[in-house]
Amino acid sequence: MSGAAAETADRYDVVVVGGGINGAGIARDAAGRGLRVMLCEQGDLANYTSSASTKLVxxxxRYLEYYEFRLVRKALAEREVLLGIAPHIIWPLRFVMPHVRELRPAWMIRAGLFLYDHLGGRKKLAGSRGIDLRRHPAGEPLQEGLTKGFVYSDCWVQDARLVVLNCRDAADRGATVLPRTRCVGAExxxxxxxxxxEDTVTGSRRQVHARAVVNAAGPWVGRFxxxxxxxxxxxxVHLVKGSHIVVPKLFEHDHAYLFQHTDGRVIFAIPYEGEFTLIGTTDVAYEGDPATASASAEEIDYLCQAVNRYFRRPVSADDVVWTYSGVRALYDEDDSENASALSRDYTLDLDTRAAPLLSVFGGKITTYRTLAREAVDRIAPLLGAEIRDWTGTAALPGGDIRDGDFEGYLQGLLAARPWLPESLGWRLARNYGRDAERILGAAQGVEGLGEHFGADLYEAELRHLAEREWAMTGDDAIWRRSKLGLQLNAAExxxxxxxxxxRQERGASAS
Incomplete structure (x- = not known):
């Protein structure tokens, strides 16, 4: 790379490599501190690990059993912070843990839940309590021998949307966001x-100049x-694959389950997209390309067996309507051979031998914001930016709902548009928050939303995804920015x- 090229290249303070949740959070934080930021991602935003989570904040x-008190405290405190800045895509969810005496004694569960209730300064979320499964609605789909359980709180998150909205906010604050753009080298x-x-669609290449580089490439962090x-x-660095399965819904109530498995792990069964149940996750060591990770027959069987210990109606591989897998790069300081025991906390490695290079190892969705703040704090003094914690009080796009009252906002949205089907209004509000108003525009009926593609998907939503959220393909729209792929048939x-x-062809011809 020549000096002449450096003089003509675009110039940035920070280039962030990786468009998953960590890269998106870092780009947002840095842009908000006045730094000139570029984010590049080889695929779509949240293309890989960050859209393949269990969808939980x-x-x-279970990390309490590994004495990860620092990580649990940090994550518990973040639940309500994230709920405050994104009340449209994050909401409280109650979990039921049936008690199986042979796996963990009741006193241990009570002690763990007591810590869980108090470690993170809980204010908004309901506390834990014991329940009689013979009387509680959550006991109805369970095996008859399960009579005692515990209920506690956590939060649900639309994971890929959290990534996109962090990128939206970063762009609104001046960042350049480039999906389908691979970093092929840096010197x-x-x-x-x-x-x-390199533009992975056209193959064209260019160079940019940066004062610092952040390697947030997720499972590619070491390879990069x-x-x-x-x-x-x-x-x-150890690569660990987690797989999930989706089956037709196994229960009617709105609680989720946390099941203890005989190998010491826990498995979630969560209400999903109205008509389904999400079951996960596995933890297996992985080798190979993270982009091609998929659920193996053994993993599917493992998840089915785990929940069949609890549900009256068994599930099998034949019931599975969709699977997905993600790979995480976990930093291993103790050379552990147990993938489940590897810490989910993050490690930041700053190389200042010359121009700064910050690499991000590990992390989880719940703590992405604190990771991003700490990452930018590390490089900010080197770039003349201030140390400032601002991302926990500034709403993400669409999340500026008064008092975080989602139900109140939804009722107002429906009241202002009597023609709007309640199910469509709920989905738009839950995915886009106040941006739902932008999508609906001046329409006076569903016919004003343009072409109907099936389920409750209309052209107005696709236009928003293409124009405001970098969606370029059908999969971007119906498998990452939404999960409408579960509702649409093959032709749709x-x-x-x-x-x-x-749309892409028209754009190419116009240019």
Whole structure:
């Protein structure tokens, strides 16, 4: 990379490599502190691990058994912070844990839940309590021998939307967000970096200059250091795959379950998209390309067996309507052979031998904001930016709902548009918050929303996704920014894909 190229390249304070939740959070925080930021992602935003989570903002009850008190405290405190800045895509969820005496004694569960209630300064969420499963609605779908249980609180999150909305906010604050743009190399050049970028759609390449680089490449963090940054230092990084299955709904109430499994792990069964139950997750060591990770037959069987110990109606691989898998890069300081025992906390590695390079290892959705703040705090003094904690009080796009009252907002939205079907109004509000008003626009009926693609998907929503949320393909729209793929048949999904393809072709011809 020549000096002439450096003079003509675009110039940024920070280039963030990776469009998952950590990269998106860092880009937002840095842009809000006045830094000139670029984020690049080789696929779609939240294309991989960050759209393959269990969809929970939670403290991690099981981490208490590994004495991860610091991580649990930090995560518990973040639940209500995130609930405050994104009340449209994050909401409280009650979990039922049936008690099985042979697996964990009741006193241990009570002690764990007591810590869980008090470690993080809980204010908004309901506390834990014991229940009689013979009388509680959550006991109805369970095996008859299960009579005692416990209820506690955590939160649900639309995971991929959380990524996109952090990118939206970053862009609104001046950041450049480039999905489908791979960083193919970076070299220190004087006081900064020359960063090579490749458009993965057109194959075109260019260079930009950055004062600092943040490696938030998720499961590619180690590979990126070696291949793109030519950094041969050894890191103890382990790739761990977690897989989930989706089946037709197994119960009618609105609580989720946490089941103890015989191997010491826990499995979640969660109400999902109205008509389904989400079951996960596994924890298995992984080798290979994280982009091609998928649920194995053994993992599917493992999850089915785990919940069949509890539900009266058994599930099998034949019941599974969808699976998804994500790979995490976990930092292992103790050389553990147990994937479940590896810490989900994060590690930040700052290299200041010349121009700064910050690499992010590990992390979880719940603590993404604190990770981002700490990451930007590490590089801010080197770039002349201030140390400031601002992201916990500024609402994400669509989340500026008065007093965080989602139900009140929804009722107002429906009252202002008597023609709007309640189910569509609820879904738009739950996915977009106040941006639902932008999508609905001046329509006086559903016919004003444009072409109907099936289920309750209309063209007005696709236009919003394409124009405001970087959606470029049908999968971007119906499997990441929403989960409408579960509701649409093959022909309807093909029509959504065709709509995006036509839009791309028109854009190409216009340019």
């Amino acid at each position: 939670h403290g991690g009850l 220190r050049n004087g006081e900064g970096w020359l960063v090579g970028l 250091l070696g291949e793109a940054m030519h950094d041969e230092r050894k890191r103890d 999904q093909a029509r959504v894909a065709e709509w995006f393809q036509t």
